[in-house]
Amino acid sequence: MANLTFEKEITALVVIDPCNDFISQGGKVWDRLKGVAEANQCIPHMVQVLDTARRAGIRVFYALHRRYRAGDYETWKYVAPIQQAAWKRKTFEHGTWGGEIRPELQPGPGDVVVAEHWCSSGFANTDLDLQLKKHGIHKLIVTGLIAHTCVEATIRYAAELGYEVTMVKDATADYSDKEMYAAIDVNIPNYASAIVTADEIVAAISLLAGAKVGTQS
Amino acid sequence: MANLTFEKEITALVVIDPCNDFISQGGKVWDRLKGVAEANQCIPHMVQVLDTARRAGIRVFYALHRRYRAGDYETWKYVAPIQQAAWKRKTFEHGTWGGEIRPELQPGPGDVVVAEHWCSSGFANTDLDLQLKKHGIHKLIVTGLIAHTCVEATIRYAAELGYEVTMVKDATADYSDKEMYAAIDVNIPNYASAIVTADEIVAAISLLAGAKVGTQS
Amino acid sequence: MANLTFEKEITALVVIDPCNDFISQGGKVWDRLKGVAEANQCIPHMVQVLDTARRAGIRVFYALHRRYRAGDYETWKYVAPIQQAAWKRKTFEHGTWGGEIRPELQPGPGDVVVAEHWCSSGFANTDLDLQLKKHGIHKLIVTGLIAHTCVEATIRYAAELGYEVTMVKDATADYSDKEMYAAIDVNIPNYASAIVTADEIVAAISLLAGAKVGTQS
Amino acid sequence: MANLTFEKEITALVVIDPCNDFISQGGKVWDRLKGVAEANQCIPHMVQVLDTARRAGIRVFYALHRRYRAGDYETWKYVAPIQQAAWKRKTFEHGTWGGEIRPELQPGPGDVVVAEHWCSSGFANTDLDLQLKKHGIHKLIVTGLIAHTCVEATIRYAAELGYEVTMVKDATADYSDKEMYAAIDVNIPNYASAIVTADEIVAAISLLAGAKVGTQS
Numbered sequence: 001m002a003n004l005t006f007e008k009e010i011t012a013l014v015v016i017d018p019c020n021d022f023i024s025q026g027g028k029v030w031d032r033l034k035g036v037a038e039a040n041q042c043i044p045h046m047v048q049v050l051d052t053a054r055r056a057g058i059r060v061f062y063a064l065h066r067r068y069r070a071g072d073y074e075t076w077k078y079v080a081p082i083q084q085a086a087w088k089r090k091t092f093e094h095g096t097w098g099g100e101i102r103p104e105l106q107p108g109p110g111d112v113v114v115a116e117h118w119c120s121s122g123f124a125n126t127d128l129d130l131q132l133k134k135h136g137i138h139k140l141i142v143t144g145l146i147a148h149t150c151v152e153a154t155i156r157y158a159a160e161l162g163y164e165v166t167m168v169k170d171a172t173a174d175y176s177d178k179e180m181y182a183a184i185d186v187n188i189p190n191y192a193s194a195i196v197t198a199d200e201i202v203a204a205i206s207l208l209a210g211a212k213v214g215t216q217s
Numbered sequence: 218m219a220n221l222t223f224e225k226e227i228t229a230l231v232v233i234d235p236c237n238d239f240i241s242q243g244g245k246v247w248d249r250l251k252g253v254a255e256a257n258q259c260i261p262h263m264v265q266v267l268d269t270a271r272r273a274g275i276r277v278f279y280a281l282h283r284r285y286r287a288g289d290y291e292t293w294k295y296v297a298p299i300q301q302a303a304w305k306r307k308t309f310e311h312g313t314w315g316g317e318i319r320p321e322l323q324p325g326p327g328d329v330v331v332a333e334h335w336c337s338s339g340f341a342n343t344d345l346d347l348q349l350k351k352h353g354i355h356k357l358i359v360t361g362l363i364a365h366t367c368v369e370a371t372i373r374y375a376a377e378l379g380y381e382v383t384m385v386k387d388a389t390a391d392y393s394d395k396e397m398y399a400a401i402d403v404n405i406p407n408y409a410s411a412i413v414t415a416d417e418i419v420a421a422i423s424l425l426a427g428a429k430v431g432t433q434s
Numbered sequence: 435m436a437n438l439t440f441e442k443e444i445t446a447l448v449v450i451d452p453c454n455d456f457i458s459q460g461g462k463v464w465d466r467l468k469g470v471a472e473a474n475q476c477i478p479h480m481v482q483v484l485d486t487a488r489r490a491g492i493r494v495f496y497a498l499h500r501r502y503r504a505g506d507y508e509t510w511k512y513v514a515p516i517q518q519a520a521w522k523r524k525t526f527e528h529g530t531w532g533g534e535i536r537p538e539l540q541p542g543p544g545d546v547v548v549a550e551h552w553c554s555s556g557f558a559n560t561d562l563d564l565q566l567k568k569h570g571i572h573k574l575i576v577t578g579l580i581a582h583t584c585v586e587a588t589i590r591y592a593a594e595l596g597y598e599v600t601m602v603k604d605a606t607a608d609y610s611d612k613e614m615y616a617a618i619d620v621n622i623p624n625y626a627s628a629i630v631t632a633d634e635i636v637a638a639i640s641l642l643a644g645a646k647v648g649t650q651s
Numbered sequence: 652m653a654n655l656t657f658e659k660e661i662t663a664l665v666v667i668d669p670c671n672d673f674i675s676q677g678g679k680v681w682d683r684l685k686g687v688a689e690a691n692q693c694i695p696h697m698v699q700v701l702d703t704a705r706r707a708g709i710r711v712f713y714a715l716h717r718r719y720r721a722g723d724y725e726t727w728k729y730v731a732p733i734q735q736a737a738w739k740r741k742t743f744e745h746g747t748w749g750g751e752i753r754p755e756l757q758p759g760p761g762d763v764v765v766a767e768h769w770c771s772s773g774f775a776n777t778d779l780d781l782q783l784k785k786h787g788i789h790k791l792i793v794t795g796l797i798a799h800t801c802v803e804a805t806i807r808y809a810a811e812l813g814y815e816v817t818m819v820k821d822a823t824a825d826y827s828d829k830e831m832y833a834a835i836d837v838n839i840p841n842y843a844s845a846i847v848t849a850d851e852i853v854a855a856i857s858l859l860a861g862a863k864v865g866t867q868s
Binding site (some may be wrong): 059075076077078079110112116117126130134136 | 493549550
């Protein structure tokens with residue numbers, strides 16, 4: 001296993017798109033994600049990592065997708081397929097429950113919620129890179145959804161921009177094993193320095209600041 | 218099949234890492250790529266698309282990986298796994314044959330060779346986006362290597378930055394079918410508006426400016 | 435005078451920080467700006483250019499500064515002087531009148547309001563570049579505040595990113611003539627292809643789509 | 652005076668465009684810069700700061716303008732005025748003495764020379780931000796040319812991207828006092844946390860690593 005030493009001052013947890021449409025019963029995409037998400041306990045693992053990070057004094061950054069609003073895409077001359085899908089489906093519609101963050105994953109005091117992203121990467125066209133720099137961050141621990149789109153995109157960008165990334169492979173989910181495999185086994189190993197389980201990352205960061213090992217909420 | 222209408226003034230061909238270390242007999246990575254590359258005729262297809270684009274008046278942009286130089290990585294505090302590999306392997310070593318562009322894919326007059334990229338995306342930390350804008354480009358046709366790393370990364374960035382992308386699926390290659398599948402079938406369909414064969418793109422762009430249909434060189 | 439030919443499809447009006455704290459009686463910074471703003475009729479010129487652009491079918495983009503929220507800066511390790519000032523002054527405080535756009539400059543249907551910027555450039559850490567590309571824009575007409583900070587910063591970034599810029603010199607303002615001179619006479623001429631009056635730009639863009647010449651509101 | 656405490660591990664010296672065309676007798680722009688440059692001892696100060704930084708263990712980054720090559724601009728649809736001037740003048744022509752770095756300011760072992768910039772900012776369309784992050788840098792000390800164009804542009808970008816900047820005001824130069832005033836007195840104070848003399852910065856960084864105070868070479 002890769003070296004899992006983290007220095008609190010330069011490490012952040014990045015939580016990607018933890019919204020109801022993705023990870024709550026009744027969400028627009030949940031039926032497509034629940035098979036993998038329930039099998040790997042994605043949601044309890046996201047909560048476990050989040051809680052442990054906070055106790056360890058690791059700052060938390062939220063990367064959230066654009067909440068759909070009427071008129072978002074009508075005037076665009078060029079719309080990528082994944083944006084076509086978001087447009088048709090009205091995923092994360094502004095002002096609706098689906099676009100809200102799942103309750104036990106809500107941002108807390110001191111967490112940073114960055115500007116919404118329009119495609120998949122939490123970095124592209126947002127202030128995520130700025131906020132990380134303003135807080136002196138160089139190492140990212142990543143959880144969230146969806147593995148082969150927003151998560152992989154954010155990790156790829158992180159590597160391109162110079163960050164060191166640790167991916168928590170059972171704190172994410174996808175439509176099926178083939179997308180999980182493409183993201184976790186084929187692509188992300190090129191860009192993330194470590195790919196670990198929630199238990200492994202919890203053990204590693206609990207050492208910081210004398211924090212106790214987190215237990216699943 | 219997707220709409221394959223291209224306007225010459227706003228369309229570019231982007232050729233990614235067409236260097237000897239990747240696609241020439243004796244190159245450092247060729248042995249790992251030749252299985253797929255020979256099966257799908259990657260190199261003749263790259264040549265065919267390049268020649269046809271030039272005849273059609275579509276401008277060509279080269280996105281090239283950093284040519285390895287001693288000292289590139291020694292002082293970095295954070296080195297992504299794919300950069301660790303490039304460092305160890307000295308891929309595209311500066312001043313060597315391996316870092317040179319394969320002869321029949323050489324840049325010609327009017328082609329634009331952008332600054333070298335350090336990771337996988339031709340856009341990250343380079344002037345590719347600038348050069349495309351300076352030439353008024355909005356649509357990209359993409360060929361080159363390697364499918365699941367630099368090609369997918371460049372296509373993902375292109376979509377994030379607002380470009381419309383067409384991927385030529387038999388003018389790329391990879392280590393094995395699993396990486397090709399991850400790139401071409403799982404991920405790129407979210408970001409490229411069309412994924413086509415060399416024959417299809419040649420037919421589409423040959424219509425521009427009365428250019429004749431390209432034949433394989 | 436520079437060539438003032440604009441093609442509607444690739445031209446946008448960018449309106450920078452037209453908020454009450456800057457340009458309305460009672461705004462936090464108005465007392466420092468009103469001398470120049472009233473002398474050059476900044477506000478009626480901004481309205482005149484906005485109205486004419488809409489009638490001419492030129493799309494409008496709003497670049498707005500971060501609305502101050504408690505906690506914005508407390509955890510930052512590095513805070514630029516201009517951010518220190520915004521923090522101390524709580525300029526554009528979220529939820530207050532000062533952070534709202536002046537009524538006659540409000541966004542209308544089809545206008546694009548991009549993500550808030552944290553320093554001076556409307557491009558940095560926002561989706562302005564993306565939105566411009568998605569709409570096929572290459573030429574920018576710029577109005578707004580403050581000349582030597584956000585306006586100059588946005589124009590410098592625009593030039594760096596490949597856009598062609600026309601600055602409307604009497605649809606901006608500043609603390610005094612020395613800042614106006616630094617921005618309009620010393621610096622911006624290097625980055626904007628034309629620096630014109632509101633009357634000149636109104637005459638130029640009124641030609642598009644048979645729009646009538648705008649009159650001051 | 653601002654706090655001038657620097658931690659070696661997170662501080663860098665950025666040297667902008669120290670090429671013969673700007674700062675050597677016979678260079679294409681020297682005649683326009685020499686009045687200010689000789690009055691404030693720009694060149695000995697640049698050497699003094701560079702030598703001291705190296706002795707103090709502060710890493711040095713070079714931000715260099717595009718060396719002019721035939722064909723650079725002919726196909727661009729949009730060319731900013733400062734690029735028009737570089738094109739006409741063939742400043743820093745590739746392969747000529749004018750494009751070379753002045754001898755006593757040459758990069759040494761461990762220095763990082765980033766990709767050439769096309770307009771004014773050393774960050775735009777280059778790997779400067781990446782290289783700084785890969786080396787863990789957050790604070791920049793800036794010297795070089797020309798104050799109101801490349802230096803101011805690089806400092807503005809640095810602030811936008813989250814870096815803390817110290818400007819060395821007598822290790823830069825400009826065409827005349829009016830451009831110096833616009834850059835040093837009007838604009839840069841908004842973005843640089845400190846604006847100091849070469850003697851002040853040398854005193855501050857000499858404290859690092861027991862380095863002796865640098866003397867002018």
